[in-house]
Amino acid sequence: MxxxxxxxxxxxxxxxxxxxxxxxxxxxxxxxxxxxxxxxxxxxxxxxxxxxxxxxxxxxxxxxxxxxxxxxxxxxxxxxxxxxxxxxxxxxxxxxxxxxxxxxxxxxxxxxxxxxxxxxxxxxxxxxxxxxxxxxxxxxxxxxxxxxxxxxxxxxxxxxxxxxxxxxxxxxxxxxxxxxxxxxVPLLSEAAVLSLAELADRDGGAIYRATAGNAFFVTELLTAESDTALPASVRDAVLA
CATH class of the missing domain: 3.40.50.300 (P-loop containing nucleotide triphosphate hydrolases)
Known part of the structure; x- marks a missing residue:
């Protein structure tokens, strides 16, 4: 945590x-x-x-x-x-x-x-x-x-x-x-996403492709409990 x-x-x-x-x-x-x-x-x-x-x-x-x-x-x-x-x-x-x-x-x-x-x-x-x-x-x-x-x-x-x-x-x-x-306030670079993903033991390349560096989406995916399912908060944000 x-x-x-x-x-x-x-x-x-x-x-x-x-x-x-x-x-x-x-x-x-x-x-x-x-x-x-x-x-x-x-x-x-x-x-x-x-x-x-x-x-x-x-x-x-x-x-x-x-x-x-x-x-x-x-x-x-x-x-x-x-x-x-x-x-x-x-x-x-x-x-x-x-x-x-x-x-x-x-x-x-x-x-x-x-x-x-x-x-x-x-x-x-x-x-x-x-x-x-x-x-x-x-x-x-x-x-x-x-x-x-x-x-x-x-x-x-x-x-x-x-x-x-x-x-x-x-x-x-x-x-x-x-x-x-x-x-x-620009999107995060691929290098930034990769470094953050390494800290969270996640696939940085996949996260960057999915988010394009949007800080909110990156955060939600990095802190999600599962790599396989998109968090509800991200789904809701996309729908909004």
């Missing part, structure tokens, strides 16, 4: 050190008043969330960490992630919305003031490909004004050809180029 835990941890962070260093440098810049939007992009299961978690676990005490996520709802609630961020910042967003009579730009300006007042801050919005239009508007608003702030906005999004991903691409494209850093 301990061996499988080690394999799982190594799989999700192997070949990710370059991306971690990029994020750390961007956060250091934000602490000095040069904020940016960092967009982690990769296919489903590539390890975007795990990379973000690893980065967040190393955030120093002088940085305010505020986390949020978009949900895969049939009709996304407006500004769902902003509610998450406001809750963690102890900001009464419903009252702020009433005070601003539902006007987005004054509300977004209030949000920027609230987050900037926290000092160096890391704002996280996961799964932006599921975002509603109002949340994408907030990302645009913040992205255009973030350069002179102490804020690093970290978003994660898939690189598939879905409508949601295209909307994310359009939103990021409307932010000044110098304010956005796109960081790819």
């Amino acid at each position: 301990a061996k499988f835990r080690l394999v799982r941890e190594l799989t999700m962070l192997l070949e990710r050190q370059t991306q971690l260093r990029q994020l750390e440098a961007l956060l250091a810049d934000a602490a000095q008043g040069r904020g940016r939007v960092a967009a982690l992009a990769g296919e489903a299961g590539a390890g975007k969330t795990t990379l973000a978690e690893a980065f967040m676990s190393h955030v120093g005490q002088g940085v305010t960490l505020l986390r949020s996520a978009c949900e895969d709802l049939s009709i996304p609630d407006p500004l769902g992630p902003l509610y998450d961020l406001a809750r963690e910042a102890q900001w009464e967003l419903p009252r702020a919305i009433d005070d601003r009579q539902g006007q987005k730009l004054p509300l977004f300006s209030d949000a920027l003031d609230i987050f900037e007042a926290k000092g160096p801050s890391l704002l996280v919005i996961e799964d932006l490909h599921w975002a509603d239009d109002a949340t994408l508007d907030f990302v645009r608003f913040l992205g255009r004004r973030i350069a002179n702030s102490h804020i690093l906005l970290l978003i994660t999004a898939r690189t598939d050809r879905s409508e949601g991903q295209m909307r994310v691409r359009r939103a990021l494209g409307e932010i000044p180029t110098g304010n956005v850093v796109r960081i790819e």
Whole structure:
């Protein structure tokens, strides 16, 4: 069991050190008043969330960490992630919305003031490909004004050809180029999969052929109890 835990941890962070260093440098810049939007992009299961978690676990005490996520709802609630961020910042967003009579730009300006007042801050919005239009508007608003702030906005999004991903691409494209850093979360190389399979006493070549280096699928196959049957979690993920 301990061996499988080690394999799982190594799989999700192997070949990710370059991306971690990029994020750390961007956060250091934000602490000095040069904020940016960092967009982690990769296919489903590539390890975007795990990379973000690893980065967040190393955030120093002088940085305010505020986390949020978009949900895969049939009709996304407006500004769902902003509610998450406001809750963690102890900001009464419903009252702020009433005070601003539902006007987005004054509300977004209030949000920027609230987050900037926290000092160096890391704002996280996961799964932006599921975002509603109002949340994408907030990302645009913040992205255009973030350069002179102490804020690093970290978003994660898939690189598939879905409508949601295209909307994310359009939103990021409307932010000044110098304010956005796109960081790819690639699939694992064959060499990485082979080395991990050796630790788990598995057939690395077969696993690489079956997964193409998708970190989630690699992890599930390496930690499965049997080589002969595909784990239920992988089957469910494929169907999803």
